[in-house]
Amino acid sequence: MTDFPRDAILVVVEAQASGELEKAAPGLFGAAAAVGTPVALVLAAPGAGSAAEAAVLGAAHVLIAETPDPSALGVPSVDALAAAVEQVQPDAILISHSLNGRDLAGRYAARSRAAISADAIGVSRDDEGVVAHHSVYGGAYNVTSTSTFGAPVITVRQGSVDARATAQPQASETLAVTPSGKPAARIDSFEEAVAATSRPELRGAAKVVAGGRGLGSEEQFALVGQLADTLGAAVGASRAAVDAGYIPQSHQVGQTGVSVSSQLYIALGISGAIQHRAGMQTAKTIVAINKDSDAPIFEIADYGVVGDLFKVVPQLISALEARKK
């Protein structure tokens, strides 16, 4: 049996249908390497498990668990994690704070009576063990947490960790998993999302251009995309814009959407409701264009323009294009 490092941090990553690891993987290994030796658990469909990418991302050792029942939702992953923890005896377990990651963390913690540190934006170590860092109430507070004993199960906010680990030589093995036989929901079908644009991902983006109800229609919302492309930015939206059908929910920024801490955040036709601000007020530089000079978004804007976005934005785009030349 493999001897695992005494300071092992177990990083759980899912292989996508494409065979690539989930997008959060580089940040998870980056976070883990700062507090110990990353050991990967790769969860994959039958025949799709590979150690190569995890090793490149910094895993000193890779355990591969191919699910025996790919249509069972969640349970095989929990069984695999339980088996991996048993073998590795890690100091902490890092999982993405995605929907699947949260299910896995919650179920595993309930099963093993481990403590959870949810939605961390970073990790560190003190004399007692691994500590999770959180940004709560929309970035109004910084909090740290840990477990009273045992390895904490830490879910890491997607796109929140910039650190990357150095590549490791590939060392891997297949993990033997005893199925728990717990009842699971079934995945009856799956429709893969086709990447519609080459724009950056909203989560973890350095620049974000976001549009709100002020864009007025789905057609006019295209202006947000134009400015984003000029700046090489990701596209975000308010909940009102999502509710109005201008753009899919995955672009929603805020309390119940994505949290961003970008270098630049440009809010177009967004009033700046407290729930929207909760997802973007930790951005470094905030720009707002709104025709209502009393819009609350101006309270946190480094640069505010009171004006009609349909006049200001096209001029901004041509000015930026002209100066690029």
Add this chain to the structure above:
Amino acid sequence: MKIIVLVKEVPDTYGDRKLNLETGLADREASETVIDEIGERALELALTYADANEGTEVAVLSLAPEGATATIRKGLAMGAGSATHISDEALRGADLGLTAETLAAAIRRVEFDLVITGNVSTDGSGGMIPAMLAELLDVPLATGLSSVQISDGAVSGSRPVESGVQQVSATLPAVISITEALPGPRFPNFKGIMAAKKKPVEVLTLADLGVTADNPDAARSIMLTVAEKPPHAAGVKIIDEGDAGEKLADFLIENRLA
């Protein structure tokens, strides 16, 4: 069919939410508390099903401090048939593990077909209670559903994940969690508010449920430090006089943001 809807009382997101810098707990005096909006949507889903299917029982369950009766009453006024309120001093600052253990103990006491929860709460952003409950209750779990069909012995729906959308289904009993893509709640009408006063509200303590807050076998999550961050300060604000686009371009370029 018996449906249990989990509603959480949270600080109103429309107000200023504060943490006590000494205890790290929510400062309950600082803000109004309300039913988390996602819990209202979960209840709406159950009530819509009940409207169309006679003999459906809808009960709300909440673990919340003593004063939370108003929010529970709101659930009853919307149309739930009964409510259970778990309240105990020893639950102050309960972590996810203790919360899930306690809620599971309350759910286990009744024969249920379906537990409906929100996907994430607006105060904790944990989004893990539904998964923990499914594990503790030993039933299937379908989380993050953006559409839901409930039938006699099963529940199904769409489940958007990072790489696409799954269609999932589970036999009952099961735990599901829903997203805010589901319809918003109905307003309680006068009749509902009056009727709510006569509906049963069961109040339970940890002792009633046989749960101990300081079980030595369970690891707990503890807060080590809490610090307040100053709010993002406002900078310049200009009024467009026909050249704001040019000026903004200058600002972005000067700050190496374009």
